[in-house]
Amino acid sequence: MFGWTGKILKVDLTSGAAHREDIPEDILLGSLGGRGLGVRLMRDFYGLDPFHPDMPLIFAVGPLCGTSSPTSARMSAVSRSPLTGTIYDSSCGGLFAHKLKAAGLDALMITGKSDRPAYLKVTGEESSVDDASSLWGLDTLDTMTALMEHGSVAAIGPAGENGVLFANIMVNAANSVGRGGLGAVMGAKNLKAVVVDGGAKTLIADEEVFKKGREDVMRLFKASPIIFGELGISEFGTPALVDLMKQRRMTPTANFSKTYFEAASDYAGPALKRTYQAKKEGCFGCPIRCKKVDSCGKALPEYESASHFGALNNNSDIHSIVKSNELCNALGMDTISMASTIAAYGEAKGRFFAPDEIIELVKKTALREGGGDDLALGSARVCAVLGVPQLSMSVKGLELPAYDPRGAYGMALAYATSNRGGCHLRAYPIANEILRKPVATDRFSFSGKARIIKIAEDTNAVADSLLTCKFAILAASLEEYAHILTGVTGVEYSAQSLLKIGERIVKEERRFNCDNGFSAKDDMLPKRFFTEAGTSGDGIEIPPIDESRFIEELKKYYKMRGLNANGCFEQ
């Protein structure tokens, strides 16, 4: 095949057995890869607990991986989230995706539970499950160092081993399979790491068509102020958004009780660049290089991490923000959920924590020591235990990222409809509501937003399945990527045919969730956003969201998706 390898490696950790299978061509053509393929393979496992040994943990790449398609060397991990209970996928960059494809695989499906700490080694056609007892307890960096001679490593840290519900799988120092706790799923299988290597090449069907598509994408990247502009993410990383969100008065502050943090500039893109002599680094094969590292090569925080360890915790101390981020990466935890859980805990306790205390809480959470044992369950469970469930700023149990929904109503709707819980990336309406791409929309209006969110969800499902970066879609579109995909695979795709695939993926996810008891009651924002105003000023009013208008638009969304009033399917 061109593009795809057509192969999946299935590994049962209980028995140690592994075998390669062909993936039916119609599944690959109809799901593309990554998230789409993973979700398709999860179809028969909806009733299982995330920590059940039979629950699969799937790593999948896309048809563009292994080519020079811009931003396409990414991987998705798919399973069921222990934090949210929803189906879950998360994508990340790093060399791992490239090496998995080079091992001749489109996907790796891991089931079972090893009777001792183990790591899975895949080298070309060979694979083995090896003892990792000596690695258990190590942080992600030390684990990678120990295994890197065998290939590219995806590993969990102590957080994953200890069942922190928002534990990450880390690839390289700072590429994370984040948010939903798939690191804990991996830990429950006693699987410390997966190491992959190989030398197979991805075959391209039509080099000329591919080259033209690639040139079109690169031209659009260069013309994009968000990507390659002087103030864009290539230059300052995603913390370029700190100043923008401050100016738009939608910085989640003090556990979302306010929307403006005067001191945000203290840890914004320019401050990080100046303080840490930030240098550019990028995911493997990415021309944008939005990741930033300090002069020693340590990863600096992304926008979400900086803002949530900062404003959300009433903290302007840049060093504690950088240290907390570094610890989360090393211990293998999601920064957004960690920072948000600490903020909710702080509000529940009547005070937000000091910089040093935040750092200590991060460590204790990963090790599940002291109060950290509660925090390891995420904000929804902690707040429920403390009798203040309303202080968890989450949807479906997933903590909300650093865009206050009172400042962007499409974002409000997208948080609610997201199949994996309170996530900004399922639809990323910040693109049109704030960044003006592909065109601007009125951020304080719900008008037309249901369809915008529906189309954006479908688009991003495609991006996650082709495994292109979401930032690429801020400049280019599916039109150009369809061209690239056609060139690589030799199969005729168009933007609209891709959107149909995206629509099916989102539908399949919702079906999985509905089968697990999710419904309209779960597509709801925390009450605070409907009852409390944000922080108005500078001529910008941040009122509470009109709940009835929100629900009206949510109902339109259901209708467009072919769902009933309860957000599910009739059959």
Added chain:
Amino acid sequence: MRDQIEKYTDKLLKDGLAMPGSIRFYALDDELIVSKDDDWKPVFEAVLEELSVVGLLLAEPTLPFADNLIARSSDSDTRIYPKDSEVKTFLHDIPFIRRSALGEAGELAKAIATILRERKGLIIEGVGFVATGTVTLEQAYITYSSIFHATFIKYLLELLEHGWQLPGEQEALERFKNDWSQPYDVEKLAFRDGPLTARSEIIEEICAVGRYTVESGLVDSFFGNISLFDDGIIYISQTGASLDELEGLIDPVPMDNSSTYGITASSELPVHRRIYETSNYSTIVHGHPKFSVIMSMLCEKRAACEIADCGKDCPETRFINGVPIVSGEIGAGGIAKTVPPVVKEHGRALVYGHGLFCAGTNDFKDAFSGMVQVETLCRKRYFEMLAANL
């Protein structure tokens, strides 16, 4: 949705892009909203069922240039390839359906949907332009405007190169020449005298000058950007902002990059910045006046030159009546290098296939007048060359 339909119908008419009575919007909220219920409705209802978009626009352009391009093309052609860099970057190519291929409604809907699965817009010969919006109806308006812009430039270049080929073509162009040759009257426009230093005054003036560029017919509203430099701050229009609707869309960008909230500023910010860094100018107007774009693409050395992509790779600075012409791609690494040196020396620069930058020292009057002068000159030169060639 209805307010968007009203707004962009009005803009298409005010910009002179669409024939009155020909504009049809088909917008999807949870139900279909149609601006004109006629024989086209079932066709576009069927098209919408095939696509995941928020809406469609169908309108007849005020000029026959796109139809003429199709009529002049060879039978096997199915697309028009724009020559200007802006449309080339964002639309790539423009597919068309020939008049002779128009079948019954169902077939036509299928043909339109097939094309729109791949591209944002198309031309139906003898009918008009069709454009989609995936986020808002504004996208449909922008795509329509881009097709108009691209076919205008390409057709007039074709005439220079290949002459009359169609019956009635010459007469149509004469009518166009008379309609489009009215002088721009700068004197009746009110400009604030500089230097401007109060933030509110600066922003008001930028908005006013933006409106002038569109209302005077110099540029279409969507293309272009405008800025003023004062006290270490560049006040510049945001990316994707229409020049005639800049209220609330001016980003104050610190020259020292101490803040990044200008991330939403125009993609041409690096060009503006370099000009301010290297010269004494304090205002810049950038737009895509059509005859300036056309004349920027005429090069007497073309036949003997080995460079394939002139807009990207030509290293030379050429001149038209003392106005420098340079090359370079949009955004980082391209025109940010080639434009500032020539603007520093000449106060203006034409960019191959792209548009015009004009700078002023104190206020916007000089910059705006510069744009008018260059476009007037280019229009005059174009018709002189056409007369000489034919």
